[in-house]
Amino acid sequence: MKIYINGCSFSAGHQGLRDRGGKAWCKLFNQDVSVINDSLNGGSSFRALRMCIENVIANDDLDVVICQLSKMERGEMFIRAEQLNHFDRDVYINYGLDGFVQDYDRYEVLDILNQEGFKRSGHGYIGEEKEVFRNDLGETLEDKFQHKIRIFNDQMMTSNNDRELHILGLCNNLKLLCKAKGVKLLFTAMDEKCIPNVKHITPYFTKPMSYIVGKQGPLVESDTDCHPNEDGHYEIYRYIISELEKL
Amino acid sequence: MIVYVNGCSFSHGHNALIERNGKLWPQHLSNNGYRVENESLSGGSSHRSLRMCMDRAMRHGQKNQEVDVIICQLSNPHRGEFFHQDLGMYINYITNRFILGEKEIEVFKQQGFTTRKDTQFFNEKGESIEDVYFHKNILWHNTVIVPEWQRQIEILALCNNLEKLCKIKGIKLLFTAMSSICVPSYHGDMTLMPYITKPMSHIIGRTGSLVESAEDNHPNEAGHYEIYKYILSELKKL
Numbered sequence: 001m002k003i004y005i006n007g008c009s010f011s012a013g014h015q016g017l018r019d020r021g022g023k024a025w026c027k028l029f030n031q032d033v034s035v036i037n038d039s040l041n042g043g044s045s046f047r048a049l050r051m052c053i054e055n056v057i058a059n060d061d062l063d064v065v066i067c068q069l070s071k072m073e074r075g076e077m078f079i080r081a082e083q084l085n086h087f088d089r090d091v092y093i094n095y096g097l098d099g100f101v102q103d104y105d106r107y108e109v110l111d112i113l114n115q116e117g118f119k120r121s122g123h124g125y126i127g128e129e130k131e132v133f134r135n136d137l138g139e140t141l142e143d144k145f146q147h148k149i150r151i152f153n154d155q156m157m158t159s160n161n162d163r164e165l166h167i168l169g170l171c172n173n174l175k176l177l178c179k180a181k182g183v184k185l186l187f188t189a190m191d192e193k194c195i196p197n198v199k200h201i202t203p204y205f206t207k208p209m210s211y212i213v214g215k216q217g218p219l220v221e222s223d224t225d226c227h228p229n230e231d232g233h234y235e236i237y238r239y240i241i242s243e244l245e246k247l
Numbered sequence: 248m249i250v251y252v253n254g255c256s257f258s259h260g261h262n263a264l265i266e267r268n269g270k271l272w273p274q275h276l277s278n279n280g281y282r283v284e285n286e287s288l289s290g291g292s293s294h295r296s297l298r299m300c301m302d303r304a305m306r307h308g309q310k311n312q313e314v315d316v317i318i319c320q321l322s323n324p325h326r327g328e329f330f331h332q333d334l335g336m337y338i339n340y341i342t343n344r345f346i347l348g349e350k351e352i353e354v355f356k357q358q359g360f361t362t363r364k365d366t367q368f369f370n371e372k373g374e375s376i377e378d379v380y381f382h383k384n385i386l387w388h389n390t391v392i393v394p395e396w397q398r399q400i401e402i403l404a405l406c407n408n409l410e411k412l413c414k415i416k417g418i419k420l421l422f423t424a425m426s427s428i429c430v431p432s433y434h435g436d437m438t439l440m441p442y443i444t445k446p447m448s449h450i451i452g453r454t455g456s457l458v459e460s461a462e463d464n465h466p467n468e469a470g471h472y473e474i475y476k477y478i479l480s481e482l483k484k485l
Contacts, residue, residue, distance in 0.1 A: 078393065078394045080394075090394075150392065152384075153384075153385070155332075157331065157385060158330055159332075162298070162330060165408060166404060168408060169403075169404020169405050172404065172408055172411055173407055173433075176407060176439055177439065180438045200412050200415045200416065201411045201415070
């Protein structure tokens with residue numbers, strides 16, 4: 001069985017878990033299950049849906065797609081190759097309200113940004129200095145690629161209802177594609193706020209992961225960090241397995 | 248039978264036709280026993296049509312809000328609309344200006360945009376509505392930052408939302424389009440595309456006896472009658 005998974009840190013594994021070699025739920029499947037996990041710490045629902053759609057179209061051997069939605073205010077931005085000085089491919093950058101999110105698993109981020117003249121300070125780990133990339137002119141990456149304009153457009157020029165309908169429409173697109181290609185599809189979410197809710201047209205979503213692990217207690221990282229710890233990921237894995245059996 | 252129509256000038260009527268009281272295809276439907284609610288807007292975007300059709304379908308089932316058929320006419324994908332949070336209203340735009348309905352014009356007049364020159368409104372400082380309400384920023388954002396395919400898949404997503412809602416609510420739905428460039432396509436993959444009728448511009452042509460003039464390919468009265476006949480034949484198939 002081949003499963004494609006895309007989500008945020010709840011599926012990628014947050015940095016603390018990765019640093020100590022802990023396993024996210026996606027890594028707990030039996031060896032006879034082939035898992036492609038393209039999740040990203042800080043990834044948006046738009047990214048997860050886009051990549052699921054691209055993968056369903058491109059691959060004929062997928063059996064299951066698990067699409068995990070994240071915070072609605074996160075987004076994804078497209079940067080054309082011609083906007084870059086050296087890197088010759090179009091790239092996507094995910095963003096949150098306070099900045100871009102780097103995809104270290106998929107891109108040689110530091111090399112690419114060094115070539116583009118940006119140097120990193122900080123790592124952005126919880127309790128540590130925020131990760132910032134700055135060029136010789138003192139511009140941050142966010143300055144150069146108009147992060148503020150993007151946030152302004154998302155927050156001030158788009159209604160929440162329309163954003164929800166956009167995400168929901170992409171969910172329905174993915175559902176149509178999966179149905180057409182005979183791929184089983186499971187929608188899940190980090191927490192309930194990530195699930196677009198429009199009467200009649202919202203597809204089936206599993207119980208949100210934060211309901212499985214709680215906001216505090218033995219299944220999360222700490223009182224101030226509600227990411228699932230190893231036990232939390234195991235509980236999520238068991239729940240996802242039970243949901244897959246129902247498909 | 249109640250039919251709700253939303254589209255651009257091909258459904259609303261362009262200015263010259265309206266000024267000479269020419270008949271639109273939705274009006275021919277009215278004369279044929281259909282009760283037509285037409286909320287199209289000249290210069291309106293596909294996003295506006297889809298949003299308003301969705302709202303209309305949502306209201307179906309409430310008192311005096313029944314609807315039997317929704318006809319959603321898609322328009323040029325480079326047009327768009329945005330929601331201005333402070334004003335609490337949607338504004339449609341094309342490449343060089345905003346497209347304002349009567350309600351929007353009234354709101355902007357209250358904001359001091361009282362001087363009209365052609366299609367634009369200015370305030371006492373000589374600023375246009377487009378200057379003050381970020382037309383350039385919005386256009387730049389939606390044409391440079393958002394790639395073409397992303398706009399296409401978003402329109403498809405909204406079409407599929409509407410199709411799903413209409414199916415659940417038992418409303419018949421017909422998608423049509425101004426021209427072939429208005430038909431959304433995701434890298435040529437047809438799986439996501441709902442059924443969309445032959446584009447209106449294919450029915451009337453770009454030049455000839457069914458359009459306004461050699462420079463203006465809006466349907467004239469005869470063109471609207473041809474579109475009406477075609478839409479009627481499509482409605483019968485639903």
